[in-house]
Amino acid sequence: MARIPDPKRTLTLRDVSEASGVSEMTVSRVLRSRGDVSDTTRERVLDAARKLGYVPNKIAGALASQRVNLVGVIIPSLSNMVFPEVLTGISETLEDTGLQPVVGVTNYSPEREEAVLYEMLSWRPSGVIIAGLEHSDASQAMLANAGIPIVEIMDIDGTPVDSAVGISHRRAGLEMAAAIIAAGYRRIGFLGTMMPHDHRARKRLDGFEEGLAKAGLTLADREFYSGGSALLKGREMTAAILSRTPDLDFLYYSNDMIGAGGLLYCLDKGIDIPNKLGLAGFNGVELLDGLPRRLATMDACRYEIGRIAAEIVAGKHREGVIGGEVVELTPTLEPGDTIRRA
Amino acid sequence: MARIPDPKRTLTLRDVSEASGVSEMTVSRVLRSRGDVSDTTRERVLDAARKLGYVPNKIAGALASQRVNLVGVIIPSLSNMVFPEVLTGISETLEDTGLQPVVGVTNYSPEREEAVLYEMLSWRPSGVIIAGLEHSDASQAMLANAGIPIVEIMDIDGTPVDSAVGISHRRAGLEMAAAIIAAGYRRIGFLGTMMPHDHRARKRLDGFEEGLAKAGLTLADREFYSGGSALLKGREMTAAILSRTPDLDFLYYSNDMIGAGGLLYCLDKGIDIPNKLGLAGFNGVELLDGLPRRLATMDACRYEIGRIAAEIVAGKHREGVIGGEVVELTPTLEPGDTIRRA
DNA sequence: GCCAGAACTGTTAGCGGTAACATAGCCATT
DNA sequence: AATGGCTATGTTACCGCTAACAGTTCTGGC
CATH class of the missing domain: 1.10.260.40 (lambda repressor-like DNA-binding domains)
Structure with a gap:
């Protein structure tokens, strides 16, 4: 039978x-x-x-049923530790809502973002979580007309389409500058990525320079890279900037990975950290815990951002709110061992 | 108007x-x-x-139309560098096929895998790429009855449901053992993860011990960990195993991240690498390029695995083949600076 | 001028489920 | 016995789009 x-x-x-x-x-x-x-x-x-x-x-x-239990999540990259942690926050929160995240990666390209977004919306998801506030006009229009909750994450320096959860990168740069200056450093260099579409890194640098300007300072030198192993690039860039401008007394890296490379380089060369030279990165990645010294950094509240964004999409956040809401998280400076203590 | x-x-x-x-x-x-x-x-x-x-x-x-341009990709984790690279291979290959990858993460849990697979199949994808050959009976049945191309990736030590692309982890362990013994090391310790469901790590260890046995050796000591920052864990485990068994002359790590932690620890302690103590990891992650010394490792052909798996799903691989095919890739040993040269 | 065939556009009937609305049986009330 | 309110099941009409087929007009060849 x-x-x-x-x-x-x-x-x-x-x-x-x-x-x-x-x-x-x-x-x-x-x-x-x-x-x-x-x-x-x-x-x-x-x-x-x-x-x-x-x-x-x-x-x-x-x-x-006209119901789809999917939430589109659009992020620029998977390879740099930062977004996986956001995803963890999203997944865990969505777990008990019946909603399911679907991830799309843009590689920091607005065109890819537009294509990924279009593809996602064509599956009529219940909501979209998307990194950043800067999108092409077409993407912007799609988001605005989708008729579903949209949460723009990571950044709040700008005008969101609907809701936003993130930190102010401008302010993060500003505060880092203040801390560095307070610690007595004066000849400061910046090392970062050469990605024209990494708006958050740009905003951090803008804020940082603004912070320096407040103290009557300007960047003494700067160095950019693109592609390759971040750790190795950190070494190479550090070597380059120090040989070009040997009297620098502080290096601000746009992310922890290149910062870690720089730190390893300096330790190799026997440079006196943090007295002769101070270092700081950005993100608060777990990786840093295993380094010989703890690199100064500022955590980006990644897990928390994912959690709150998911709550908003799932309608679990602030029941009463009608329109979009903006949630600003405040990153904390972790001075580590690479900034002189007051 | x-x-x-x-x-x-x-x-x-x-x-x-x-x-x-x-x-x-x-x-x-x-x-x-x-x-x-x-x-x-x-x-x-x-x-x-x-x-x-x-x-x-x-x-x-x-x-x-009874056609869905989606390919389900099921992997255990996003946080360890290895799968993002596989995903890159998959995405790039799928790019010009009209197919779109959709990623699901299992956290090495068979139950999660089953749930993720069920969810994916309910969207009737054109194919599924799934990590590993070990699945629950129910998952196995779903894969067998899905009526779409299934590619099991990373590992080929076992019987695939349909197609498989990967390396032999048993053989990888075996060959690493041979290389270590050939370099003259004899008191060998192993450091790995405590994940019962990481079958590939287990197979590597099995192969490794088999290789030692061929030379009449056995593992002198072993140390396992779970959770936390891999780099930091690498340090701690190395400290622990060396204090327990100080006469070890080689440490084989189950992945590069803990290997890197161990390397940094040894350099800190001024241990003579590779003469007094040799080190090796597994995976060939890009991160290693930036370390003070290059850790010996064996690359896992991750990008290539992704590329070929995607080709099979897209029907671009070996047009003539009817049933499933098994593609074995051969990892190469990269001796780096942490194994004595012959 | 007629016809085959291409080029273009429309019509019809689902795809595999679910919402909304019957319907049938059963019990406790009145 | 009739009434009402359950619970348990079935029926019907779509959801928004596309395959398959059915026109219709336009070509060019003879």
């Missing part, structure tokens, strides 16, 4: 319905635990479904 | 059809570039679509 499923055709509700002798609607109800179904029927249906190896077709379900 | 789209209702083909004065079918043809449409009509339709900000509904499209 046991029916071996035909391997050629994929199963539908009808197959389960026939195998269990009830209507498709009842099967649907059982599989979604919705509505009243008698225990005996439920058992029979579940049995049949299991036996056949039935997997519901969410495409049909979504079309019929 | 310009119609502002009603922000409450989402647009359908019918809206574009009405705005451009042609049938829905013609609009559909224009937007998919399928079939013959006159230039003037095409222009009018595209214009209307753009003006309205229409985004096609792939849910409806997929249901009607």
Whole structure:
């Protein structure tokens, strides 16, 4: 009596319905635990479904119910530790909402972002979480007209389409400058990425220079890179900037990875850290814990950003709020061992 | 005459059809570039679509056409550099096939894997790429009955459901043992993760011990960890194993990250690497380039694995093959500076 | 001028589910 | 016995789009 499923055709509700002798609607109800179904029927249906190896077709379900349990998450990169942690926050929070994150990566390209966003919206997700506030006009329009919750994350220096959760990178740069100056450093160099579309890094640098200006200082030198192993690049850039401008007494790196490379380089060369030369990075990556000295950094509240963004999309945050909301998180300076203590 | 789209209702083909004065079918043809449409009509339709900000509904499209341009990719983790590189290989290869990867993460949990797989299959993807050969019975059954190309990646020590692309981790361990013994080391310790479900790490260790046994040796000591910053754990474990068994002359780490931590620790302590103590890791992560010394490692062909897996799913690989195929890649030993040279 | 065939556009019938609304059976009330 | 209110199940009409087929007009060849 046991029916071996035909391997050629994929199963539908009808197959389960026939195998269990009830209507498709009842099967649907059982599989979604919705509505009243008698225990005996439920058992029979579940049995049949299991036996056949039935997997519901969410495409049909979504079309019929006009509900999709997907949340689009659009980020620039996966390779730099920072976004995986945001994703963790999102996933954990979404876990018990029935929502499912779907990730798209843009590689810091506005065109890719537009394409990824278009593709995602064409699946009619319940919400979108997207990194940054800067998007192409077309992307901006799509976000505004999507008719679903949109949360722009990481950054709040700008005008969000709907909601935003993040930190002020301008302010992060500003505060780092203040801390460095307070510690007595004066000849300060900057080392960063050469990515025209990394707006957050740019804003940090802007804020940093503004902070220096307040004290009547300007950047003594700067060095940019693109591509390659960040740790190695950190070494090379540090060597380059120090040979060009030997009297620098502080190096501000746009991220922890190149900062770590710089730190290793300086230790190799026997440079007196933090007395002769101070160092700082940005992000607070876990990696730093294993370094010979703790690099000064500022954490970007990545996990928290993911958590709150997911809450907003899931409608769990501030029930009352109608329109978009902006949540500003405040990063804390972790002085580590590479800035002179007051 | 310009119609502002009603922000409450989402647009359908019918809206574009009405705005451009042609049938829905013609609009559909224009937007998919399928079939013959006159230039003037095409222009009018595209214009209307753009003006309205229409985004096609792939849910409806997929249901009607029974075609979904999605490939499910199931991996255990995003946080350890190794899978992002596989994803890069997959994405780049899929780019010009019209297929789109959708990533699911299992955190090395078979239950999560089962849930993620079920969820993915319910969207009826065109194929599935999944890490590892070990799955729960239910997952195994789902994969076997899905009726789509399945590619199991990273590992080939076992029996694939359909196709497989990867390296032999057993052999990787075996060869590393041979190289270490050939370099004259005899008191060998192992440091690894305490993850019962990381089958590939286990197979490497099995192979490694087998290699030692061939030379009449056994592991002199071993140390396991779980959770936390891998770099820091590498330091701590190294300190622990060396204080417990001070006469070790080689440490084999199950991954590069803890290996790097160990290397930094040894350099801190002024231990003579590679003469008094040799070190080796596994994976060939880019990170290592920036370390003071290059850690010996074995690359896992991650990018290549992603590329080939994607080709198989896309049907671009070995046109003639009917059933599943197994592609074995061979990792190469990179001796770096932490193994004595012959 | 007629016809085959291409080029273009429209019509119809689903794809596999679910919302919304029947319907049927059963029990406790009145 | 009739009424009402459950619970348990079935029926019908779509969701938004596309495959398949059915026109219709436009070509060019003879």
